[in-house]
Amino acid sequence: MRSLVDARAEVLAALPRLGDEVVAIGDALNRITAVDVVSGVSVPPFANSAMDGFAIIASDLTDAPVELVIVEDVPAGTVPKEVVRSGTAIRIMTGAPMPEGADAVAQVEITSMVDDDTVLIAEPVASGAAVRHAGGDVRPGDIVVHAGVRLTPRHMATIASVAGHVRVSRFPTVAVMSTGDEIVPADTVALSPGTIRDTNRVMLVGLLAEMGVPVVDLGIVGDDDQQLRHAFAEAASIADIVVSTGGVSMGDHDYVKQVLGERGSVHFWKVAMQPAKPFAFGDIDGVPLFGLPGNPVSTFVAFEQFVRPGILHMMGAQSILRPRVMGTMGEDVTTSADKEVFVRVLLADDGGRSVAVKSGGQGSNVLSALAGADAFAVVPVGTEAVSAGDDVILEMFRSPENRGPDD
Ligand code: AMP
Ligand code: MG
Numbered sequence: 001m002r003s004l005v006d007a008r009a010e011v012l013a014a015l016p017r018l019g020d021e022v023v024a025i026g027d028a029l030n031r032i033t034a035v036d037v038v039s040g041v042s043v044p045p046f047a048n049s050a051m052d053g054f055a056i057i058a059s060d061l062t063d064a065p066v067e068l069v070i071v072e073d074v075p076a077g078t079v080p081k082e083v084v085r086s087g088t089a090i091r092i093m094t095g096a097p098m099p100e101g102a103d104a105v106a107q108v109e110i111t112s113m114v115d116d117d118t119v120l121i122a123e124p125v126a127s128g129a130a131v132r133h134a135g136g137d138v139r140p141g142d143i144v145v146h147a148g149v150r151l152t153p154r155h156m157a158t159i160a161s162v163a164g165h166v167r168v169s170r171f172p173t174v175a176v177m178s179t180g181d182e183i184v185p186a187d188t189v190a191l192s193p194g195t196i197r198d199t200n201r202v203m204l205v206g207l208l209a210e211m212g213v214p215v216v217d218l219g220i221v222g223d224d225d226q227q228l229r230h231a232f233a234e235a236a237s238i239a240d241i242v243v244s245t246g247g248v249s250m251g252d253h254d255y256v257k258q259v260l261g262e263r264g265s266v267h268f269w270k271v272a273m274q275p276a277k278p279f280a281f282g283d284i285d286g287v288p289l290f291g292l293p294g295n296p297v298s299t300f301v302a303f304e305q306f307v308r309p310g311i312l313h314m315m316g317a318q319s320i321l322r323p324r325v326m327g328t329m330g331e332d333v334t335t336s337a338d339k340e341v342f343v344r345v346l347l348a349d350d351g352g353r354s355v356a357v358k359s360g361g362q363g364s365n366v367l368s369a370l371a372g373a374d375a376f377a378v379v380p381v382g383t384e385a386v387s388a389g390d391d392v393i394l395e396m397f398r399s400p401e402n403r404g405p406d407d
Pocket of ligand 1: 245
């Protein structure tokens with residue numbers, strides 16, 4: 001058996017780096033920046049008001065309350081024509097450009113109208129109050145988002161403040177298939193004896209959709225060398241990555257092995273992890289192939305540990321692995337010492353620390369306990385039991401990646 005860390009390192013090293021392209025910033029969700037995004041402009045682009053109120057000269061208000069003559073109204077989106085001189089004010093809205101002459105904004109809450117053209121300002125304000133200066137957020141030459149970052153709506157908005165487009169990695173097209181003579185489509189109404197619904201493909205398509213990655217769904221392929229040969233060839237011709245489930249454990253792997261051996265090199269590994277010990281990795285016609293084990297929880301764990309990190313790595317992402325934090329085990333758990341075990345757990349809060357209990361049955365076929373799980377409690381190789389109250393590593397598979405390949 002090889003360790004998970006070694007297996008993943010081998011996978012990552014074998015994956016090609018995808019090229020890049022320029023996309024509209026509105027289309028950049030989940031893309032990975034290909035280069036540092038450097039601003040060519042200032043944000044804000046011009047000094048503007050942070051409040052609705054009156055642009056004034058702060059030194060006019062030293063003896064407030066004072067009355068000032070209103071010389072202009074400046075809503076957002078317009079440009080002041082007048083200049084603020086001592087004894088005058090310009091009514092200004094949030095985001096409107098600061099008029100010349102003014103050095104502060106008196107917010108509307110400390111003002112009252114004397115008549116249509118005169119405002120009473122009740123209190124002094126400091127010079128610079130409620131003014132947002134040009135370049136106060138970003139200056140020309142600043143890096144607004146570094147290369148290798150997966151773009152969230154927050155990053156997209158930040159980039160949109162300086163540019164309408166961004167250079168990002170291409171998305172890979174991922175072909176997905178389920179294998180197994182017993183597997184029937186999930187919308188099958190009445191199962192015939194010995195068959196089960198295809199859960200893996202539904203999960204994989206959803207996991208890839210969450211990443212924003214284009215998917216080609218190749219359906220279910222029977223345990224038949226002709227069908228497998230045809231499906232793998234088609235997958236490799238249209239996709240950048242092929243993900244299959246089933247047929248990689250002892251007993252059936254010779255079969256898939258033979259077919260795959262004809263057009264690439266695929267290695268069947270036993271990885272020291274549970275679930276998802278059997279795992280196949282290699283290429284078909286040069287296209288990377290991930291052969292995930294068929295048990296649905298194994299499929300999920302293998303996707304988390306190999307496929308998502310692999311895709312992110314191909315896209316040049318810096319962070320490819322989910323966050324790990326320390327928590328407390330809330331019950332006794334026995335695991336196998338020779339494997340890194342991913343226990344599906346529910347988390348409860350105990351004074352700011354997460355306490356983990358099993359979310360249900362830990363069989364690699366038990367999807368019901370995966371659906372509601374909050375995290376994996378990760379029990380490392382060399383540990384065969386964790387007791388209630390012990391520290392435990394929690395891998396937060398619902399949180400965005402924050403670890404690099406070597407963390
Ligand atoms: P395999 O890896 O092909 O030996 O399959 C291991 C177990 O996972 C068997 O019980 C299969 O019936 C089950 N399995 C394989 N593929 C799927 C699938 N797509 N959906 C649900 N269960 C599956
Ligand atoms: Mg099978």
